[in-house]
Amino acid sequence: MWKAGKHMFQTLCKSIEENAPIHSRTIFEEFNLLYGHPWEVTATSDITTYYSSLYGLVKNEKPKRILEIGTAFGMSAATFLKASSENLELFVSMDLGIYAQQYDLPWSNIEFAESKVHKWCEQNGVSKDKVLFFQANSQPETLGDNENFGNEVTKWYRIPHLLRALQGELFDIIFVDGKHTEDGLLNDMKTFWRFLKPGGLMICDDLHDPIEYEGAFSWTNDTWNSYHHFIQQFDNEIEESMIWNFPKVPPDTKFGLRPFGLVRKHQNVPVTPNLDFEMFDADSAQHINKARQDHLASLGLGLAYSSVLEVGSGVGWHTAFFERMSCSVLSTDARESNVNEHLRRYPYREVKVADLNVEGSHKAFGKFDIIYCYGTLYHLSNPSIGIKELANLCNKYLLIETCVSPVDNGEINLEAENKDNPNQSIDGTGCRPGRDWVIEELGKYFPYIYLSVSQPNDPDFPIDWPVTNGVKNARAIFVASREELSLQTLTPNLINNQSYLTPLFEE
Numbered sequence: 240m241w242k243a244g245k246h247m248f249q250t251l252c253k254s255i256e257e258n259a260p261i262h263s264r265t266i267f268e269e270f271n272l273l274y275g276h277p278w279e280v281t282a283t284s285d286i287t288t289y290y291s292s293l294y295g296l297v298k299n300e301k302p303k304r305i306l307e308i309g310t311a312f313g314m315s316a317a318t319f320l321k322a323s324s325e326n327l328e329l330f331v332s333m334d335l336g337i338y339a340q341q342y343d344l345p346w347s348n349i350e351f352a353e354s355k356v357h358k359w360c361e362q363n364g365v366s367k368d369k370v371l372f373f374q375a376n377s378q379p380e381t382l383g384d385n386e387n388f389g390n391e392v393t394k395w396y397r398i399p400h401l402l403r404a405l406q407g408e409l410f411d412i413i414f415v416d417g418k419h420t421e422d423g424l425l426n427d428m429k430t431f432w433r434f435l436k437p438g439g440l441m442i443c444d445d446l447h448d449p450i451e452y453e454g455a456f457s458w459t460n461d462t463w464n465s466y467h468h469f470i471q472q473f474d475n476e477i478e479e480s481m482i483w484n485f486p487k488v489p490p491d492t493k494f495g496l497r498p499f500g501l502v503r504k505h506q507n508v509p510v511t512p513n514l515d516f517e518m519f520d521a522d523s524a525q526h527i528n529k530a531r532q533d534h535l536a537s538l539g540l541g542l543a544y545s546s547v548l549e550v551g552s553g554v555g556w557h558t559a560f561f562e563r564m565s566c567s568v569l570s571t572d573a574r575e576s577n578v579n580e581h582l583r584r585y586p587y588r589e590v591k592v593a594d595l596n597v598e599g600s601h602k603a604f605g606k607f608d609i610i611y612c613y614g615t616l617y618h619l620s621n622p623s624i625g626i627k628e629l630a631n632l633c634n635k636y637l638l639i640e641t642c643v644s645p646v647d648n649g650e651i652n653l654e655a656e657n658k659d660n661p662n663q664s665i666d667g668t669g670c671r672p673g674r675d676w677v678i679e680e681l682g683k684y685f686p687y688i689y690l691s692v693s694q695p696n697d698p699d700f701p702i703d704w705p706v707t708n709g710v711k712n713a714r715a716i717f718v719a720s721r722e723e724l725s726l727q728t729l730t731p732n733l734i735n736n737q738s739y740l741t742p743l744f745e746e
């Protein structure tokens with residue numbers, strides 16, 4: 240099954256078939272995974288080419304970042320580590336963690352896998368901090384595993400550490416080997432495709448042809464249909480795709496075949512730079528953007544699959560955070576020139592001109608689950624109108640990051656800004672409101688207002704208030720909510736001592 244392309248997969252797969260790069264058993268010997276789990280027969284058998292085939296694919300990619308859905312007992316995780324450890328910056332694997340129980344074993348498969356792989360990391364000088372295992376449900380709504388057991392397991396996007404690891408940078412390889420039945424494979428492919436970098440490789444398995452395998456497996460038809468729906472739906476983002484009908488586990492009959500689906504994402508077509516907007520693209524702007532979004536991922540708010548209104552979107556640097564969470568996003572900005580540049584860079588997005596100082600400016604856009612207002616409130620000459628406007632459109636959370644006054648003085652504190660700069664106030668007047676003013680104003684429209692307990696890792700965010708150390712743009716983060724939130728990351732109190740968010744990795 241081919242998508243017209245350069246047929247690179249065919250050449251690579253043929254060379255692996257003709258010359259196995261490693262024996263699958265060699266991998267499991269090294270990771271102490273030959274015995275002690277339900278798949279001993281697969282781990283020890285000469286018939287098993289599944290893992291040597293996976294090894295060959297991975298080695299060829301020289302990946303730095305790998306994501307796996309469906310850890311089971313860690314055999315594929317071991318294969319990824321063995322094939323990539325020289326270049327590896329991050330390996331993330333998630334699983335429902337109930338697989339061993341289904342084999343009547345009293346332990347957790349994800350903990351078993353983690354202990355084997357981490358032991359190998361210790362012995363081979365690979366930092367365990369970059370090899371992460373999570374008990375998580377990758378499926379949406381009430382779905383779980385093949386029989387929809389485990390649907391109560393925490394969703395992937397509600398686990399702060401996991402979400403931070405996913406949102407940090409895109410992945411070179413994503414291996415999708417979780418729920419096989421119903422639309423399980425399609426759901427996982429769609430959800431995690433957004434985390435694959437341009438040019439990256441997605442691998443999924445058990446793509447048995449329904450005609451050949453009618454009634455043989457619980458997933459016959461389902462994985463096949465999922466894969467083909469995905470290929471059709473994402474056609475314009477796919478460089479090449481192929482089903483590789485070779486990887487095998489015992490028995491040595493056609494029922495041992497475990498065909499991989501291989502999907503290569505297109506490289507991006509580079510957008511020509513536009514120096515008129517370089518203030519949005521500067522390194523300092525990128526640093527604070529990354530710090531803010533790492534912090535937002537850490538809050539545990541569960542923002543995925545939501546409708547989002549992003550205001551003050553500039554040229555669109557923040558939007559991808561929500562796109563990667565399968566959200567639908569409408570972005571607005573007061574400047575037509577910013578909107579045009581945003582659309583030049585990302586023509587497929589929905590971006591509108593609307594000025595938050597004007598009452599009713601956003602009314603026509605309808606209501607949204609989430610309103611994201613980062614780096615915008617302090618550029619308003621009338622922040623009271625801005626907050627009222629956004630509150631009226633908000634079903635769930637209004638997320639605000641803004642420069643504030645270094646002291647909580649209960650005032651708006653208007654301030655002159657350069658209106659000729661595309662990332663400043665449109666009418667030449669901004670504000671640096673006291674944190675207490677923001678909280679009081681939000682309290683007119685929302686029953687629950689929170690401040691973040693930690694601050695993003697950027698020097699613009701102070702941790703001790705009032706701010707006396709001369710930080711020019713003291714920033715703070717507020718969450719206004721329609722429902723009460725009991726998250727350790729948020730406080731209903733106007734605290735004067737915050738902490739910096741612990742970095743995910745040692746620098």
Ligand SMILES: C[S@@+](CC[C@H](N)C(=O)[O-])C[C@H]1O[C@@H](n2cnc3c(N)ncnc32)[C@H](O)[C@@H]1O
Binds near residue numbers: 310314338383418
């Ligand atoms: C076929 S096994 C994975 C095999 C493993 N990749 C290997 O080759 O060593 C499928 C795994 O996916 C997990 N799984 C199924 N549905 C899931 C879901 N909704 N979220 C996360 N993991 C899931 C199962 O619990 C099981 O451990």
